[in-house]
Amino acid sequence: MVTRMKILIVEDDIEAAAYLAKAFREAGIVSDHASDGESGLFMASENAYDVLVVDRMLPRRDGLSLITELRRRGIHTPVLILSALGQVDDRVTGLRAGGDDYLPKPYAFSELLARVEVLGRRKGMPDQDMVYRVGDLELDRLSHSVRRQGKEIPLQPREFRLLEYLMKNAGQVVTRTMLLENVWDYHFDPQTNVIDVHVSRLRSKIEKDFDPPLLRTVRGAGYMIKDDRTADA
Amino acid sequence: MSKVGVLFRTTAVRLSALYLVLFSLCAVFLVFYVTGMSERLLQQQTREGIAVEAAQIEDIYERAGVNGLLRSLERRARQPGANLYVIAGPSGEILAGNVAGLEPGLLDDEGWTSEPFHYRRFTDENRTGNHVALAQVLLLDNGLRILVGRDLQEPEKFRVLVRQALVVALGIMGLGALVIWFGIGRNALRRIDRMSEASTKIMAGDLSQRLPTSGSGDEFDRLSESLNAMLGRIEKLNEGLKQVSDNIAHDLKTPLTRLRNKAEAALASKEGGNQNGALEEIIGESDQLIRTFNALLMISRVEAGSAVAEMSDVDLSGILADCVELYEPVAEEGALRLEADVQPGIVVAGNRELIGQALGNLIDNAIKYAEGAENPLIRVEMKKSGANVVLKVADHGPGVPENMRDEVVKRFVRLDESRTKPGTGLGLSLVEAVMEMHHGSLDLSATEPDGKGLTVRLVFPAGVT
Numbered sequence: 274m275v276t277r278m279k280i281l282i283v284e285d286d287i288e289a290a291a292y293l294a295k296a297f298r299e300a301g302i303v304s305d306h307a308s309d310g311e312s313g314l315f316m317a318s319e320n321a322y323d324v325l326v327v328d329r330m331l332p333r334r335d336g337l338s339l340i341t342e343l344r345r346r347g348i349h350t351p352v353l354i355l356s357a358l359g360q361v362d363d364r365v366t367g368l369r370a371g372g373d374d375y376l377p378k379p380y381a382f383s384e385l386l387a388r389v390e391v392l393g394r395r396k397g398m399p400d401q402d403m404v405y406r407v408g409d410l411e412l413d414r415l416s417h418s419v420r421r422q423g424k425e426i427p428l429q430p431r432e433f434r435l436l437e438y439l440m441k442n443a444g445q446v447v448t449r450t451m452l453l454e455n456v457w458d459y460h461f462d463p464q465t466n467v468i469d470v471h472v473s474r475l476r477s478k479i480e481k482d483f484d485p486p487l488l489r490t491v492r493g494a495g496y497m498i499k500d501d502r503t504a505d506a
Numbered sequence: 507m508s509k510v511g512v513l514f515r516t517t518a519v520r521l522s523a524l525y526l527v528l529f530s531l532c533a534v535f536l537v538f539y540v541t542g543m544s545e546r547l548l549q550q551q552t553r554e555g556i557a558v559e560a561a562q563i564e565d566i567y568e569r570a571g572v573n574g575l576l577r578s579l580e581r582r583a584r585q586p587g588a589n590l591y592v593i594a595g596p597s598g599e600i601l602a603g604n605v606a607g608l609e610p611g612l613l614d615d616e617g618w619t620s621e622p623f624h625y626r627r628f629t630d631e632n633r634t635g636n637h638v639a640l641a642q643v644l645l646l647d648n649g650l651r652i653l654v655g656r657d658l659q660e661p662e663k664f665r666v667l668v669r670q671a672l673v674v675a676l677g678i679m680g681l682g683a684l685v686i687w688f689g690i691g692r693n694a695l696r697r698i699d700r701m702s703e704a705s706t707k708i709m710a711g712d713l714s715q716r717l718p719t720s721g722s723g724d725e726f727d728r729l730s731e732s733l734n735a736m737l738g739r740i741e742k743l744n745e746g747l748k749q750v751s752d753n754i755a756h757d758l759k760t761p762l763t764r765l766r767n768k769a770e771a772a773l774a775s776k777e778g779g780n781q782n783g784a785l786e787e788i789i790g791e792s793d794q795l796i797r798t799f800n801a802l803l804m805i806s807r808v809e810a811g812s813a814v815a816e817m818s819d820v821d822l823s824g825i826l827a828d829c830v831e832l833y834e835p836v837a838e839e840g841a842l843r844l845e846a847d848v849q850p851g852i853v854v855a856g857n858r859e860l861i862g863q864a865l866g867n868l869i870d871n872a873i874k875y876a877e878g879a880e881n882p883l884i885r886v887e888m889k890k891s892g893a894n895v896v897l898k899v900a901d902h903g904p905g906v907p908e909n910m911r912d913e914v915v916k917r918f919v920r921l922d923e924s925r926t927k928p929g930t931g932l933g934l935s936l937v938e939a940v941m942e943m944h945h946g947s948l949d950l951s952a953t954e955p956d957g958k959g960l961t962v963r964l965v966f967p968a969g970v971t
Contacts (some may be wrong), residue, residue: 377800379792379796381789381793431831457828457832459828459832459858459859459862459863459866460859461859461860461862461863461866462797462800462801462863463832463866463870465836465870465873465874465928466836467832467833467835467836467870470835470836470839471832471835474835493786493789
């Protein structure tokens, strides 16, 4: 990544915050920490962050009210809400308060990282591209067509949306839950490897007759679409 | 407080007392009115009779003189049930007639006696007359005074009779009311006593107690029934809560122990590669634990009804189609065929995420257990049936033995044969909780006549379409 991402973690559990800070640093993300809602609000208003990671239950000012107040002040930094609640209705209230994403505790750090990266990038570049390109793979969002090396690849509507989401976040890890949420618009636990099966179907369509492989599995995290040649260069 | 004191404080008794007072007032008024009216009517008739007779007497006197008058009066006085006749001198002394004594001064003025007066008969023993009559006094030109009157005993008797009847009737009414009060009030009190007795037991912690009902469907029963329904709900929630904590204690300890063992083994192991593998296993194990935990919480949240707030009209056909589409490749990978026959456009009041999770669980189960079955078909169908929407997921896997069908819906219950498959043992419990929240139902049956295969049937009440 060209510029390092800077985030603010608002979390009252010092130990958890320290663990998060360390894990983010290892992933190349700089983080500040606030341990209550008021100081979180102050820091988020005074400094420019790429993403705020806000625990829902905080001393002195709870997470939802922090977000509402930030939005009222015209600060639109993307916010990811962490919550031990995590039921269907909690997600809805969280997003309604102005949060951009919602992750129930306990979570895998890889899940949090992937979501923070996606949120941080969303801020930088408004999504106006009509055509996504990764290597020699091309996805045209207007005509709903996919080509590789100039050859049209027919896809089912859902496969198209899956690829669209992956390519929109090219170079970034996308987790299975993120795919279920964004491609299927469900937030439930699918029990089995449903997403994997869909991804491998898609993979066989876009990679069977072509080289090099673009869509790869990131162990323990999810998937990423990336052209290694451009990335390595 | 005394028993009667308590009794008087019941609504039934108060109301009937008020009713009794009002009714008595009405009855008294009515009786007085009726007797008064009939008395006046009778007096009227009496006066008319007297007037006619007086006219006759005047006529006789004019035609036949004093002697003729005396003869006529004598004859008239002798008749049974005769009127009263008095012939008196100019100064008022009684000369002849069938009256023994009169109130003094009665004969002074000609015309009607102003009021009914008392007189004495010859048969009376005491000196004061206790008979009452109405009369007209005639003044003849020779100074004689004639009194023509009629006894008012009959109307008087009538009035006494009616008043007696009234007293008796009021007495009976009062007594009756007392008895009814006592009956109703005591009955009400007894039922309330029983209700508070039951509530005391419930407060003491016996949530299985229910308030008694009489089966008559009256207001007490209705109250008891709704309170009982409330108790049922509380009991269920309480049980759910208890079950969750039992489950956490029992079923979550096992995987936690496993987790710990793995971590210990990894720590003891000297080889780095081994450790990495162990750590991955530990993460997998934790994920499974988290999943179980989430499912448990979700079930109790759904059972507590807190997600009801997020209910809206949802496209059930759409959700089912999404789920089928989501799982179809998985089925295919397991060499199964997922076939769907879904009536489009079915809308129910519900929560999209929860229904999605429930249907996902069902299809996932079907795929998981039908893998390797002779008949690879998994059939999903949904159609409207009357006021309901019936949704079926049918597989041809090993099925669930009839005696276990109620069991497998319970939390953490898994058939022995299925323990090797991945899963939390909570899938069907969640489906059941979700169905209950949607006022629907869940039942299990065999797909094939020989008992093989599992068909899960969900019934939703149809919403507005």
